[in-house]
Amino acid sequence: MSDVLLVLNAGSSSIKFALYEAHAEPTAEHLICEGGIGSLGHRPHFKVVNSDGQTRHDVYLAEGTSHDDAMTALIDWVETAFPDQHLAAVGHRVVHGGSLFDGPVHVTPEVIAQLRGFDRLAPLHQPHNVAAIEVLARLHPNLAQVACFDTAFHHHLPELATAFALPRCLTEQGVRRYGFHGLSYEYIAGRLPAVAGQAVADGRVVVAHLGAGASMCAMQRCRSVATTMGFTALDGLMMGSRCGELDPGVVLYLLEEKGMAAREIEDLLYRRSGLLGVSGISDDMRTLLASDDPRACEAVELFVYRVARELGSLAASLGGLDALVFTGGIGEHAAEIRRRVCEQAVWLGVALDDEANTRLSGAGRITQPDSKVSAWAIPTDEDLMIARHVWRLADGGR
Ligand SMILES: Nc1ncnc2c1ncn2[C@@H]1O[C@H](COP(=O)(O)OP(=O)(O)O)[C@@H](O)[C@H]1O
Ligand SMILES: CC(=O)OP(=O)(O)O
Ligand SMILES: [Mg+2]
Incomplete structure (x- = not known):
């Protein structure tokens, strides 16, 4: 019986997963299948594709299926579909680790309690990331679980890059910049020597992770030295439905003059702003690029301007720039956005x-x-980054 590793990225309306062989440190070639259960809360759709892109499983679960039941269905499916394989461990993407974690950790009841403390600092992600850990701990108490953090890659940011100009006592209580998308930045840092060469990897690089959530990271020798997201994943760039950088005076105005409650403002800034708020059409870049509605064009223009x-x-924080890297759904696929950002740079x-940019598929210059x-x-x-962390943690413990 050989070991497999399950990677989970649990969100509010979906549980995404990937399954890897675990006889050696995982690479992309060790991916067995990936997929997820989407539309939770509506009519959940459970779809799995093999690493060659072939659909392996495609069913709808009963309307009203809870997150717990969806997780049970997922684990049951893995165990039934791979009877000769042993599920050795599960690795979770956890968005917020605060200053507590500088790398992946084995989940214990104490770790769960610590992670719960960050729920309000990442309301779109953290409660769902942690709920998945809790469900598995209850359903499969003997299954090893590892938490891998978006914040860990930024753990050694220079202190200056983490500070807000607030009274010292607040900084000491942890009100500071943490930075996110660290698993993505760590993966890109690992790929840089092979794709762009060692000289670039050793230099001053800005990576733009442009997806549903979007942020940028300034790297010096592949280490994070500055980043756009802050105390929460709301700061920095304009995103699908998040506002990004905002004068904090706006929040006070909404509270005092508009009589909005804190949770209403949270909903406004996290779920109704960004590309969706500005366009009034969609939070999806593909939809906006395909539209000739002037509001869609304005939303895209603002997105590019902010990047x-x-x-x-970030180039100023590095004292110059050697390379710029695009990644995330928009960064990887939207040649038009890359072109417009580069034109402004x-x-x-x-x-x-222009031709290389339009033609590119996969990784390249x-x-x-x-x-x-x-x-x-x-x-x-x-x-893959999570699978590697889980494997390394388990291997180190052998
Ligand atoms: N071919 C494409 N052209 C433009 N935008 C794209 C394309 N493919 C994906 N995107 C955009 O990427 C974004 C989602 O990015 P992704 O990294 O997959 O998000 P998530 O954070 O959910 O993982 C969406 O705005 C989507 O429109
Ligand atoms: C941290 C964050 O914004 O993540 P995502 O892009 O997956 O929403
Ligand atoms: Mg993402």
């Missing part, structure tokens, strides 16, 4: 190769050979 401005800020020395600053697109793989 370009943060790029300048000409002043930094980015000379786009999108700037001209003599561009002072090179730009790249590299598909991210947070699941």
